[in-house]
Amino acid sequence: MSSNVAKISPNAHLSIPDPEWTEFYAENANKVPQLVGSPQHLRDMMERLKVEATGMIPQITGLSSEDIRIKTSDGASILVRVYTPATKKGLSPGLVYIHGGGWTLGDLEGEDIACRAMCVNGGVVVVSVDYRLAPENPFPTGLDDCWDALLWTRSQSHSLGIEQDCISIGGSSSGGNITAVLAHRARNLGIRLKGQILRIPATCHIDCYPPELNLRSLEDLKDAPLLSKRSMELFYGYYNPSDPSNPDVSPLLNTNFHGLAPAYFQVAGLDPLRDEGLAYANKLKEAGVPTRVDVYPGVPHAFYYFPSLTAAAKSSTDLLEAIGQLTKGELK
Known part of the structure; x- marks a missing residue:
């Protein structure tokens, strides 16, 4: 009996499909990509979806944006896009934002609307990072690019209109993974971050799940819409770390979660990454890190890309509220 109990996720109730999502998916299954295939196939698919979405998403004004090329520590260069509120006076909080896409997909355009919303409605200067992608640039290239972007943002904070002691980092999915890693790196090196934002994050290689944590959602939701277990197998293969347990x-x-920056999590109930996201949040809470977790039951990974969903609208509102809490030091 006990062995059977161990195979049931304590979070299984969160995967009961949201009725609104069920209806949406029944009518729009062809608009919900399954993230499996070669890197080029996946990139082509995302480009097609991006073209189809053009004109459907309302534009956000009240800001300026500038693409800047910065040097990386290995002698290469990457682009960052800096979003600045038009009404800004003096120095503002800053947010270095890292897009998702399994370390393999994504670019500055994919998170443009989210970055604009965080800038205008959250009152922060956003620095979005166009880091190099796997498999052409395997681990740790993209990770180190994002670290370099964070250091650049700190060094250029005054010219960017950012208060240096009020810089947060954040990202979605694989970007959430990088965010978590950089929060540890910053703490270890004595660099103070105002906060960290982890939206639907990947927090552990799927071959290295600690048995005692009973992380079941990857298996229970292995055929979930959009992101499946096979998706994660492919993405980690493309990322290609030599030691998955690193x-x-x-x-x-x-082994040490003390002293990390205050953290905000968004977790989707129908997401194979659900349990590892919640487990990571619990590690931070146990270490006394101020942590807020918003869970959206019954919706899949990256659900907020479907703006007609009530859960998507709520996640946007929650995100802006959490940004305010982080920048004001009010997140508990």
């Missing part, structure tokens, strides 16, 4: 790949496997 905490720079699997931040859940760190």
Whole structure:
């Protein structure tokens, strides 16, 4: 009996499909990509979806944006896009934002609307990072690019209109993974971050789940819409870390969570990454890190890309509220 109990996720109730999602998916299954295939196939698919979405999403004004090329520590260069509120006076909080896409997909355009919303409605200067992608640039290239972007943001904070002691980092999915890793790196090096934002994060390589944590959602939701177990197998294969248990790949496997920046999590109930996201949040809570977790039952990974969903609208409102709490030091 006990062995059967161990195979049931304590979070299984969160995967009961949201009725609104069920209706949406029944009518729009062709608009919900399954993230499996070669890197080029996945990139082509995302480009097609991006073209189809053009004109459907309302534009957000009241800001300026500038693409800047910065040097990386290995002598290469990457782009960052800096979003600045038009009404800004004096120095503002800053947010270095890292897009998702399984370390393999994504670019500055994919998170443009989210970055605009955080800038205008959250009152922060956002620095979005166009880090180099796997498999052409495997681990740790993308990770180190994002670290370099954080250091650049700190060094250029005054010219960017950012208060240096009020810089947060954040990201979605694989970007959430990188965010978690960089929060540890910053703490270890004595660099103070105002906060960290982890939206639907990957926190542990799927070959390294600690048995005692009973992380079942990857298996229970292995055929979930959009992101499946097979998706994660492919993405980790493309990322290609030599040691999957390295905490720079699997931040859940760190042994010290004390002193990390206050953290905000968004977790989707129908997401194979659900349990590892919640487990990581619990590690932070146990270490006394101020942590807020918002869970959206019955919706899949990256649900907020479907703006007609009530859960998507709520996640946007929650995100802006959490940004305010982080920048004001009010997140408990």
